[in-house]
Amino acid sequence: MIQLPVSELARIINASTAGGHGHISGVGTDSRDIKQGQCFFAIRGENFDGHDFVNTALCGGAACAVVDRRYNHQPSPKILTVTDTVKALGQLAGHYRWSRPFKVIAITGSVGKTTARHIIAAVLARKFKIHQSPANFNNSIGLPLTLLGAEADCEIIIAELGTNSPGEIEVLSKTASPDIAVVTAVKPAHLAGFETFEHLLAEKLSIAKGLRTGGMLILPAELTQSPQCPKGDFTVAAIPPMPEDMVFSDKGSNFTLAGRKMTLPLAGAGNVANVVVAWAVCSSLGIEADDFAEAIGLLKPIKMRTEIVEYADVTVINDCYNASPASMENALGILAQMGRRHSRRKVFICGEMAELGQDADKFHRQLGQTAAALQIDMILAVGQSAKLVAETAKNHYDGIETEFFKNTESLCDNLQKYLQKYDIVLVKGSRSARLERAVEKIKNLQNDTTPLRTPAAKR
Numbered sequence: 001m002i003q004l005p006v007s008e009l010a011r012i013i014n015a016s017t018a019g020g021h022g023h024i025s026g027v028g029t030d031s032r033d034i035k036q037g038q039c040f041f042a043i044r045g046e047n048f049d050g051h052d053f054v055n056t057a058l059c060g061g062a063a064c065a066v067v068d069r070r071y072n073h074q075p076s077p078k079i080l081t082v083t084d085t086v087k088a089l090g091q092l093a094g095h096y097r098w099s100r101p102f103k104v105i106a107i108t109g110s111v112g113k114t115t116a117r118h119i120i121a122a123v124l125a126r127k128f129k130i131h132q133s134p135a136n137f138n139n140s141i142g143l144p145l146t147l148l149g150a151e152a153d154c155e156i157i158i159a160e161l162g163t164n165s166p167g168e169i170e171v172l173s174k175t176a177s178p179d180i181a182v183v184t185a186v187k188p189a190h191l192a193g194f195e196t197f198e199h200l201l202a203e204k205l206s207i208a209k210g211l212r213t214g215g216m217l218i219l220p221a222e223l224t225q226s227p228q229c230p231k232g233d234f235t236v237a238a239i240p241p242m243p244e245d246m247v248f249s250d251k252g253s254n255f256t257l258a259g260r261k262m263t264l265p266l267a268g269a270g271n272v273a274n275v276v277v278a279w280a281v282c283s284s285l286g287i288e289a290d291d292f293a294e295a296i297g298l299l300k301p302i303k304m305r306t307e308i309v310e311y312a313d314v315t316v317i318n319d320c321y322n323a324s325p326a327s328m329e330n331a332l333g334i335l336a337q338m339g340r341r342h343s344r345r346k347v348f349i350c351g352e353m354a355e356l357g358q359d360a361d362k363f364h365r366q367l368g369q370t371a372a373a374l375q376i377d378m379i380l381a382v383g384q385s386a387k388l389v390a391e392t393a394k395n396h397y398d399g400i401e402t403e404f405f406k407n408t409e410s411l412c413d414n415l416q417k418y419l420q421k422y423d424i425v426l427v428k429g430s431r432s433a434r435l436e437r438a439v440e441k442i443k444n445l446q447n448d449t450t451p452l453r454t455p456a457a458k459r
Contacts, residue, residue, distance in 0.1 A: 001026040002096045002148045006064050006080075009039060012095045013088040015066065015080035024063045027092070027148050029141060036061035041089050042071065043141060050085075086140050093144030094175045102154055104147075105281060106176045108161040108169055108207050109184030110200075111326045112274045113138065115266070116184055118302050119278040121158050123287060123295040128155040138162035143172050156285075161207060164355065166194065169203050173210025180284065181207045182218045184239075184277050187326035188356065188363060205230050218280050239280045246272055250338055251308060258289040263297050267306050267317070270330035304436060306334060312446045314419060315344075317426040320435035323353045325363045328428060329370055335426040336374040344424050345377045345455065349411070349438055350390070351429015352383040360385055368392025376400060380418060382411050382433055408433055412441040416448065420455045 003025045010017045024039040031053035034040050040057035042050035042065060054065045054073070064078045068085050082088040097104065105120065107113050114136050121132045131150040137143060138160035146159045161172045173181065186201050194200045208217050208230035221238040223229055229236060243255035252265040253272055257279055264275055275296055282292055301307040304321035315338070319331045332348065339346035348371060356363050364385045371379060371393040378401045381390040390402035403418060405411040415438065419425065425442065429435045445452060 001151060002092070003152075006039075006077075009064070009092065010080050013066065013080070013082055013091050015082045015088070017077065017080045021077060022063050027089070027145070028057075028062075029089075029145065031057040031060065034060050034062045037063050039063055040065040041085050042067045043085055043089075044068070054079075089144045090140060090171070090175045093147040094177070096150075097147050097157075097175070097177055100150075100152060100154070102150060103156045103180070103285075104176050104178040105156060105158045105180045105182065106161050106173060106178035106207060106210070107159070107182045107184065108163070108204050109182070110187040110204070110324060111330075112184040112270065112277065113160045113162070114321075115271060115274040115302055115305055116182070116277045116281075117158050117160055119274055119296060119299065120281050122299055123278060123282045123292055124156055124158070124285065126291065126295055127287065128285075129153060130156045130158060132158040133160050136160055136162070138172075140168070140172065143175060147176065163203050166199065166203055167206075170206040170209045173207045175210070177210055177212050178207075178215060179212055180216045180218065180281060181211050182277065182281060183207060183220065183223065184274070185220055185326070186223070187324060188359070194357070201228060208232060208234065216284060218277070218284075237280060237284070240276050242269070242273060242276060248337060250341070258283070258292070260289040260293050262293040265297065265299055266301060267308055268330055268334040270327065271306065306331060309439070309443075311443060313421045313452050314423045314425055314442060314446075316439055316442055317424070317428075318436070318439050319426065319428040320351070320433070320439065321431065323351065323428050323430045325353065325356075325367065328353065328367050331426055331428050332367075332370055332374055332376065335376065335424060338424050339377070342424070344422050345420060346375075347378045347380065347419065347423050347425045348376050349380045349425060349427045349429075349435065350382065350386045351408075351433035351435050352385040354430035354432050361388060364388040365392045368394075369396055372396035372400065378402070378418065380405065380411060380415075382406075382408055382429060382435070382438075386429070408435060408437050412438055415441050416445055416452065419445070419452055421452045422455065 025037040027039045028034045029041050029043050034057045040062040051071045066080045124130050131154045133146045137146045150157050163169050183204050186204050211234045213233045215234045217236050224238045246255045254263050307318040309316045335346050368389040379390040381387050381404045387404045393400050394402050427435050
């Protein structure tokens with residue numbers, strides 16, 4: 001992590017100060033987590049203002065605090081004042097990135113960013129000292145914290161870049177200055193911040209604007225051939241095609257990649273796609289197919305991302321971290337395959353897909369059509385947009401049962417009325433629904449004094 005004198009920090013971020021002394025060893029934005037000697041950046045957010053916790057951070061051992069010009073305080077050598085604390089954090093991260101011989105891999109895309117990062121990190125960690133984003137630290141605060149958290153002897157940083165509005169990816173990419181920039185896929189997601197899908201595509205491709213000279217841009221094959229493909233002093237490489245011999249099971253898949261038979265202990269075709277992205281990155285850094293296959297064979301599921309959990313009475317596909325049309329379709333495919341394979345009832349706890357803009361209704365209705373085509377047995381819809389999924393599915397498939405709940409609390413209060421023993425339950429929706437509470441409720445139902453109903457025998 002970054003270590004430097006307070007006076008040097010002030011110079012880098014163009015801060016006015018009363019003449020600070022000492023050193024910092026790391027940075028933080030949460031006063032509850034500040035460690036001795038760190039620098040506290042006071043960030044103004046939607047729910048909290050870090051300036052309200054400056055004294056808490058300093059009393060907790062922070063070496064100094066970076067504040068903006070609206071913060072009223074007595075002159076102190078521990079207070080560094082800037083115009084914008086978020087921009088100052090990015091400036092410091094950019095300085096640190098260039099001060100060390102790191103290689104940086106930056107990943108963006110509508111789906112698969114976090115899982116691809118997870119796979120790439122697991123493979124490269126066998127050969128290099130790596131540092132990766134904690135959780136999905138992919139915005140103007142999270143990315144700098146990722147860069148600044150790397151130890152000085154780190155060899156490769158693997159970071160995610162996310163966006164909700166035009167211009168964000170370019171700024172983040174220029175902060176990270178990646179050696180390798182990756183676009184996993186571009187699908188409808190976060191469209192509320194963009195006028196059209198073409199604008200979203202341009203935003204994702206703007207990751208190339210921060211690429212270092214001589215770097216590599218890795219794109220889906222169709223984008224490498226499109227007029228929108230960025231041009232510059234870097235190499236453009238295509239993500240390889242999906243394997244043709246994929247065989248799926250409940251817990252993973254088998255396939256051939258780069259001439260090597262591989263076993264992936266993560267469910268669904270979407271995760272195979274993430275492996276193919278990871279191979280494009282890792283092979284460019286000298287990883288051999290045998291080493292890659294061995295590494296992915298040892299992967300562990302990522303919490304709340306197609307995480308299959310076996311309880312006493314039901315099987316849960318916990319994919320409730322977030323949702324987009326593409327990821328919803330992939331998760332429904334896993335549910336349908338598992339249900340058919342074991343002749344068990346397929347239940348979809350469906351939350352809303354957020355940030356889809358003016359096309360939100362259309363995408364929710366399309367998801368309902370997909371659920372009907374896959375003959376999902378029951379949809380428990382949470383939220384008004386999810387209600388469209390259930391209604392559309394019912395209109396296209398008479399065999400489906402549906403129920404609507406205004407919120408996750410109402411769903412949890414009624415789950416026992418609808419679930420049966422041996423169900424396979426997909427739980428998925430956007431982060432705002434916090435559907436992990438439904439997963440916890442299902443877990444608790446296993447210990448309830450009133451057991452789940454046993455399904456009636458089919459005649």
